[in-house]
Every structure is written in C-alpha cells, then in structure tokens.
Amino acid sequence: MSWTTNESEDGVLSKYHSESPLIDESNGGSSGGGVLLKKGPWTSSEDALLVEYVKKHGEGNWNAVQKHSGLSRCGKSCRLRWANHLRPNLRKGAFSQDEERLIIELHAKMGNKWARMASHLPGRTDNEIKNYWNTRIKRRQRAGLPLYPPDLCLQAFQENQQGQNTGGISCGDRGQHDPLQVNSFEIPDVVFDGLKANTEVLSYVSDLTDMSMNTMLLKGMSPQYYSFVPPTIHRQKRLRESSDVFPDSAGCVQNGFPLFDQFQNDPGDKVASSFGASFRPDLDPNKSLLSFDVTQGDHSLPNGNSSASKPIHGAVKLELPSLQYPETDLGTWGTSPPPPVLESVDAFIQSPPPVGAFESDCSSPRNSGLLDALIHEAKNLSSGQKHSDKSKNSSSISPSDMADNGTLNVCENEWDEYREPISPFGHSDTSFMNECFSASGSSLDDPPSAETFTGSVVKPEPVYADLLPYKVRESKRQTDFTRPDALLGSDLFEQSFGCIRGHGIMTDTIATLNGDNSAADYMHLPSASSPLSQEWGFNYCVWNNMPPVCHMSDLL
DNA sequence: AACAGTTTCAACCGCAAGCCA
DNA sequence: ATGGCTTGCGGTTGAAACTGT
Known part of the structure; x- marks a missing residue:
C-alpha cells in the first residue's frame, strides 16, 4: 500500500x-x-x-x-x-455478445473514445471497455486476426457509397444514432467522423467510388489491412515498432511472409523453413509478391528493378494503411536491429510500414476512427493505380506495384472462382477462413480453442456467426467444425484449400503440426513434389489473406 | 506442489478542457 | 485575459488471477 x-x-x-x-x-x-x-x-x-x-x-x-x-x-x-x-447500476461481469459486438462497432466508429463508447453501454465503464479492447487487440494480434469483422469494413464502405450516391457524405457521430437501437451489425455513420469539413480528405472519399470493395479487398487489401493499428499506440512507439518490424535481411519482411514467422517459436519452425526451401527456387520475383531469397538484404532484386519495394510487397499487402505512419522513415526499415520474432510479428500486424507513394497523395485522417484508415487506404490504392508510372521509379511501394503485379491478378482471378457468390464482395477469404475454423463457437468468444504458435494459450477469438457467409453457414450445417477430421475432410475445406493444393504446403504444414502424415490423407494431395511456380502467386494470396497460419492450430 | 509465463483488471498518471473568480 | 481548480479522458502500470509445465 x-x-x-x-x-x-x-x-x-x-x-x-x-x-x-x-x-x-x-x-x-x-x-x-x-x-x-x-x-x-x-x-x-x-x-x-x-x-x-x-x-x-x-x-x-x-x-x-x-x-x-x-x-x-x-x-x-x-x-x-x-x-x-x-456507483449504482453498474454492470459487472463479462461483456455479453451484444455488448462485445457493440464495442467493436463503436470502436470502428469512434476509435479510442472509451468514454463515449461507455455512454452507449449502460452500466459499463470506459475503463472496462478500454481493458476489453486492449485485450481484444492482443488476442487478435496474436491470432493474426483482423480487429474488425470484414463485414464491418464492407458496411462502412457501402455506407460511404450510399452517401455518395445520395449526394452527401455520411457524416460521423451526430449524436442521434444510438447503436443500442440498431438491430444488426449496422454502422450507419461509421468511418467518416474524421472526414467532415476536410475537403482534402473528402476528395479521396469520392475517389473511393472508383473502386469496388472487391477491388479493394482483392487487390492487396488483405485482411490485415483492416486490422488497423489502434490509435492508442504512441507515435514514438509506432516509429520504434515500424522500424523494428523491418529489420534488414532478417525476418518477416524480407521473406515477405510475415505471419509465418510465428512458426519460429513452434515446432512449425520446420514449416517456415520448408516454405523457404520449397519456394525459393521457383520464384520469379517479377511475378510473385514474394521474395524468399534471404540474401536480399539490400532489398535489391535479381532483375535490378527495385530497391525496398519489391521484397516487401508481401509486407505491404499485409500491412495496415500507411496513412497512420507517414512520419516513419522508410529508410529505417533496413537499419534497425532485428526485433524479437514475436514482437516483430505483433508489431508488424499493428504497425504498417510507411509507404511513400501512399503518403504523398493524401492527408491522413490519423485521428479518425480506424475504419477511416480503410477508406484512406482504398483511396490510395485507387490513386496508385491511376498513377502507376509515378511510383514505378519510387523506392517505396505503391499501390500500382501491387496492382501491376501479375500475381495479384492471378490472385484476383482465381479467387473469383472461390468467391462467395452471395456475399456482396465475395467475403474476404480471411473471414471465410476465420469463420470456417472458428465456426463452432456460438459465443463471440467461444470458438474452438486456439493456441498460438508461441505456445501460450490464447483466448479464442469471437465468431460472428451471423456474419458467416452463406456458403459457410450451409457447410456448417453439414460439417462438425469442432472436429478437425470432419473439417479437413469436408467440401468446405476442400474448397478453401483447393487453391493451395498441389504443392504440398498444406500437407506439410498440417503434417508438421500434427506430427504425422495424416494431413496428406486429409488433403488427398500429392505431396511436396508438385510444381509451385504456376500457383504460387495465388497460393501466396491465399496464405496471405488467410489468417493465420495460426488458425491451423484451430483445426488440429 | 512449485514455478514461470501470461492475462486480466483495478488503479494511477499526465494531460487537456471547462469553469470561475 | 489569466490563472487556479475541477473534472474527464486515454494511456500505462503492476498486482492478482489464471494456466501450463
């Protein structure tokens, strides 16, 4: 005391x-x-x-x-x-599903405005909400999941478009909308709080109408894009993390496979190394988003084309909107000492690298709700496509780099085949996979148990059962998702991973995690001997967008 | 049972806004 | 206009609780 x-x-x-x-x-x-x-x-x-x-x-x-x-x-x-x-009327105990959902919704809308959020949750305190959110961030980071359900992003985007179509921007919290009275996962005025009265920013909002959500999600808007960094992170900390996250030749950025670093604390180490070993020989850096050549410490490419940009394609794809980090010096990426792996991963998820081409065009709604960042990113992507030439000579990643990347096109095209026909934007594969593998949970926090690759237990992440794509829901009826074997053998699984069939990655991964060869049976696959080159781009896309390898642990 | 690592949550801290003399 | 005081907010800390080994 x-x-x-x-x-x-x-x-x-x-x-x-x-x-x-x-x-x-x-x-x-x-x-x-x-x-x-x-x-x-x-x-x-x-x-x-x-x-x-x-x-x-x-x-x-x-x-x-x-x-x-x-x-x-x-x-x-x-x-x-x-x-x-x-004080009286305080509600104690765990948040209900509705409350949790509302918090997510409100956070998307308000950012870290705990007190305001608390005012929407009778009996709850800002401190409770803050603690809940911070815990959530940690959990989802560790699990490699997006902070927000994809549908939330979509909804925000659609709201924006509706606002455009009706001749106005949907402006933020006007104090009238009470989320408690909103029935579903509706976020009518999400996102644009920070955009009011800012014509420069608004201009990019209008640009958004140029691109569909599909484009946004499929051309590099990996799920991690909307696991935006919470604005709680101090600028200084962000800077540090940003630099930590991009050590020179080592680690996630270099190999463009950030999430797989999570294997390093795991028996799955083997998996990580097997990835490197398997892919490197066949990769064409001009086609692939990835460069697995660990010798590229200088970020140069065999074709001499680029500097920092190419090798971190994957990273950028995976990253959060750059708009929140314009101050970060790109040049520091390669100079910082390699961070601890897990910190790196976490920070990587949280702190996007700055992207020069991104930051050049728009002011950053840095203080707005996190979904603002999504919109901002969308605009950046859009504008990047329009000005690809400008960025080609840049040492930094630009959206056009991604857009021009053939792999991405492959990714998009192929993904179209797997896209959920009912979902308005095909539903991101992340949500798809997330939902697939956690669909047995009925509570927001009640999916099957998950373990991280750190070996520590992670509280399972929420499942938004009502957000499950139709196909998943349908499949769910027929498949016991609580049973890995059933899941692995299901059509759903087949569909989900069919894209990465043929080269044995999945097989190896599962086998590694299982410690046996059963995965090969589940996958009905030939194993690692299959050619990679044709599929790699799309494969990467899938892995990239797939949450988390970690989620394989959900399966197993 | 003991220990170590992780998570949760209550409480503290610093800052800023608002009010008032 | 200014300075002091109060209140509120968001970020951080650290102890307790929990979990795994």
Missing part, C-alpha cells in the same frame, strides 16, 4: 507502505495541507465511506471527499472508484 501527499496530486512526493488501510483523520484533514493520501486498492471500508459520502453530498466536488468523509484518497481516486465500481 502506498501513500502520497496531495501537495502534488499527480506527482508522488513520498511513498511508503502501511498496514493500515485508512489513515487517521488526525493526520490532517486539509486537502491542501500535505496530507498523506493513500494509493492502491480500495478496501471495503473505504468504499463504504465513499458511498456514504456520495449519498449525503452527491457526486462531484471530489476533492472535498477527503475533508468530509475522512477518506485519505485524492479526489481523482475517489471519482474513479465511484465511477468504476461503486
């Missing part, structure tokens, strides 16, 4: 430990008289005093609590205790 004087409320002048939960009022009752103020956990007697005080005097004037109640707590502490624990 620590104590401090209230001579400086925020600056602790002295601390010491005491056995006594409460300080004797005789120590001094004046709030300005250097009274020792207690810190740390509240005791029930303190709570009682505070409750009694509020009953008598009402809320507010918290600095007076100490005077009138004998509590040796600073006003701030009293207010916090009251607000978070003592």
Whole structure:
C-alpha cells in the first residue's frame, strides 16, 4: 500500500507502505495541507465511506471527499472508484455478445473514445471497455486476426457509397444514432467522423467510388489491412515498432511472409523453413509478391528493378494503411536491429510500414476512427493505380506495384472462382477462413480453442456467426467444425484449400503440426513434389489473406 | 506442489478542457 | 485575459488471477 501527499496530486512526493488501510483523520484533514493520501486498492471500508459520502453530498466536488468523509484518497481516486465500481447500476461481469459486438462497432466508429463508447453501454465503464479492447487487440494480434469483422469494413464502405450516391457524405457521430437501437451489425455513420469539413480528405472519399470493395479487398487489401493499428499506440512507439518490424535481411519482411514467422517459436519452425526451401527456387520475383531469397538484404532484386519495394510487397499487402505512419522513415526499415520474432510479428500486424507513394497523395485522417484508415487506404490504392508510372521509379511501394503485379491478378482471378457468390464482395477469404475454423463457437468468444504458435494459450477469438457467409453457414450445417477430421475432410475445406493444393504446403504444414502424415490423407494431395511456380502467386494470396497460419492450430 | 509465463483488471498518471473568480 | 481548480479522458502500470509445465 502506498501513500502520497496531495501537495502534488499527480506527482508522488513520498511513498511508503502501511498496514493500515485508512489513515487517521488526525493526520490532517486539509486537502491542501500535505496530507498523506493513500494509493492502491480500495478496501471495503473505504468504499463504504465513499458511498456514504456520495449519498449525503452527491457526486462531484471530489476533492472535498477527503475533508468530509475522512477518506485519505485524492479526489481523482475517489471519482474513479465511484465511477468504476461503486456507483449504482453498474454492470459487472463479462461483456455479453451484444455488448462485445457493440464495442467493436463503436470502436470502428469512434476509435479510442472509451468514454463515449461507455455512454452507449449502460452500466459499463470506459475503463472496462478500454481493458476489453486492449485485450481484444492482443488476442487478435496474436491470432493474426483482423480487429474488425470484414463485414464491418464492407458496411462502412457501402455506407460511404450510399452517401455518395445520395449526394452527401455520411457524416460521423451526430449524436442521434444510438447503436443500442440498431438491430444488426449496422454502422450507419461509421468511418467518416474524421472526414467532415476536410475537403482534402473528402476528395479521396469520392475517389473511393472508383473502386469496388472487391477491388479493394482483392487487390492487396488483405485482411490485415483492416486490422488497423489502434490509435492508442504512441507515435514514438509506432516509429520504434515500424522500424523494428523491418529489420534488414532478417525476418518477416524480407521473406515477405510475415505471419509465418510465428512458426519460429513452434515446432512449425520446420514449416517456415520448408516454405523457404520449397519456394525459393521457383520464384520469379517479377511475378510473385514474394521474395524468399534471404540474401536480399539490400532489398535489391535479381532483375535490378527495385530497391525496398519489391521484397516487401508481401509486407505491404499485409500491412495496415500507411496513412497512420507517414512520419516513419522508410529508410529505417533496413537499419534497425532485428526485433524479437514475436514482437516483430505483433508489431508488424499493428504497425504498417510507411509507404511513400501512399503518403504523398493524401492527408491522413490519423485521428479518425480506424475504419477511416480503410477508406484512406482504398483511396490510395485507387490513386496508385491511376498513377502507376509515378511510383514505378519510387523506392517505396505503391499501390500500382501491387496492382501491376501479375500475381495479384492471378490472385484476383482465381479467387473469383472461390468467391462467395452471395456475399456482396465475395467475403474476404480471411473471414471465410476465420469463420470456417472458428465456426463452432456460438459465443463471440467461444470458438474452438486456439493456441498460438508461441505456445501460450490464447483466448479464442469471437465468431460472428451471423456474419458467416452463406456458403459457410450451409457447410456448417453439414460439417462438425469442432472436429478437425470432419473439417479437413469436408467440401468446405476442400474448397478453401483447393487453391493451395498441389504443392504440398498444406500437407506439410498440417503434417508438421500434427506430427504425422495424416494431413496428406486429409488433403488427398500429392505431396511436396508438385510444381509451385504456376500457383504460387495465388497460393501466396491465399496464405496471405488467410489468417493465420495460426488458425491451423484451430483445426488440429 | 512449485514455478514461470501470461492475462486480466483495478488503479494511477499526465494531460487537456471547462469553469470561475 | 489569466490563472487556479475541477473534472474527464486515454494511456500505462503492476498486482492478482489464471494456466501450463
């Protein structure tokens, strides 16, 4: 138990430990008289005093609590205790599914505006919501899942388009929309809070109409694009992470296969290495997004075409919108010392690399809700396609690099075959896979158990059952997703992974994770001997967009 | 059972806005 | 206009609880 004087409320002048939960009022009752103020956990007697005080005097004037109640707590502490624990009508316990969904929705809309979010969740405190969200971020990061359900992004986008079509921008939280009254996963005014009254930014919103969501999602808008970095991350921290994430020749960026670094703490190490070994010989850097040549520490390519851009294609594809990191120096990518692998992965998910071509065109709605970033990214992609020439000579990645990349086209074309016909945008493969592999859960937090490749247990990620694409739902009826064998043998699985059949990656992966050869049986595949080159681009796309290899652990 | 690693959550801190004298 | 005070907010910390080995 620590104590401090209230001579400086925020600056602790002295601390010491005491056995006594409460300080004797005789120590001094004046709030300005250097009274020792207690810190740390509240005791029930303190709570009682505070409750009694509020009953008598009402809320507010918290600095007076100490005077009138004998509590040796600073006003701030009293207010916090009251607000978070003592006030009536507080809802305690785990968030319900509806609440969780609402939080996600609200966060997409507001960003880290915990207090505002709390006002939409009766009985919940900003602190609770904040803690929940931070936990969620960690979990989803670790699992390699997007922060937001793809549908949320789509919905935001559609809302935007509707706004365009009806001659106006859907403007943010106007204080009228009460999400509690929204039946479904509706986010009518999501996204554009930060765009109001900013014509420059709005201009890119209009550009959005040039591209479909399909384009956005399929041409490099991998799921990780909408696992946007939360704005909670300090700029300085972002910078550090951004540089950490792009060490020179080592690691995720270099090989363009970021998520697979997660294998490195796992027996799946073998998988990671097998990827490198399997693919390198056949890769054509001009066609593939990836470069597995670990010798490319200078980011140069065999064809001499590019510098930093090509090898990090995959990274950029996987990354978050650059708009939040315009200040990060691209040049630092290759100079920072290699970070710990897992940190790297986490940071990689969280902190996108800056992309010069991206940052050049638009101002960044940095402080807006996270989905703003998606829109921003979409605009960047769009504009990048329009100005491909400009970026070709750039040392940084540009959207056109991605757009021009034949692999992506392959990816898109092939994915069309697998695209969910009912879903308006074919449903991202991420959601598809996420949902496939976690579809057995009925609760938002109740999918099958998942383990990360760090070996630590990760709380399963929410499943948005009602967001399941039709095909998945249909398949779900016929397949027991709680049973890996059933899933692996199902048509759904076949469809999902059919794209990567033929080269044995999946087989190897599963076999590795299983520690046996059963995967080959499940996959009905020839094993690693099959040619890779034709399929690699699309394969990569699938893996790229697929969450997470980690999710293979869900399967197994 | 003991230990270590991880997660959760209550509480603290610093800052900023609003109010008022 | 200014400075002090109060309140509110968002980020961070650290202890407790939990889980795996």
